[in-house]
Amino acid sequence: MPSSEQKAGGFIAKNPENGDFNQYWYSAKTIQGMVEAVEAACGDDSRVAFVSTPSVYFSLTDAGLKQRSRFFDIDKKWEKDPCFVYYDFNDPEGFPEELKGQFDMVVIDPPFITRQVWEKYQQTAKVLVKDPSKYLVLNSTVQENLSMMQDLFGSDIEATKFQPSIPHLVYQYHFFSNFKPEALAEWNPEIPSDD
DSSP: OOOHHHHHHHHHHHSOOOGGGTOOOOOHHHHHHHHHHHHHHOOTTOOEEEESOHHHHHTOOOHHHHHHOEEEESOGGGTTSTTEEEOOTTSTTOSOGGGTTOBSEEEEOOSOOSHHHHHHHHHHHHHHBSOTTSOEEEEEEEGGGHHHHHHHHOTTOEEOSSOOOOTTOSSOEEEEESSOOGGGSSOOTTSOOOO
């Protein structure tokens, strides 16, 4: 069975980035870290909403988790996948009613880093999860957005030590989560250290 890093490499090779959708893929190693963090945090019946993160969804190694989960994206090239849900952040609740209140975790990487956009993603997350006061979240955005992440997703949101590598993006992103993902607890060697 291919590893999450191998699956990520395959996803990147088969899916060129699309500037029209502001798609910039994480490196295969970064996707591997995200997959390991998500799979380790999930139980046998957990469901994850991958919101604007198709590379992570397609790189899952846990077949049961993948089948139970859904990925929400604007790019219809994946619409034949049974777990695809068309999603436009400008319509934060514009998806089938039966998906509301169904997920234990959300993984989010919006195409833009502004508060206006993040507020829409937060609205989406709140209606997707089973319990809006208690759910796992893993977000990706710039370090300057930490206080905004805490404001929108809870004061327990913290940056992980592992920083994502996004080779064709000029900004350095960070991961923010409200749990302690062991797979993201060490420095990513793809990112130059300030030390």
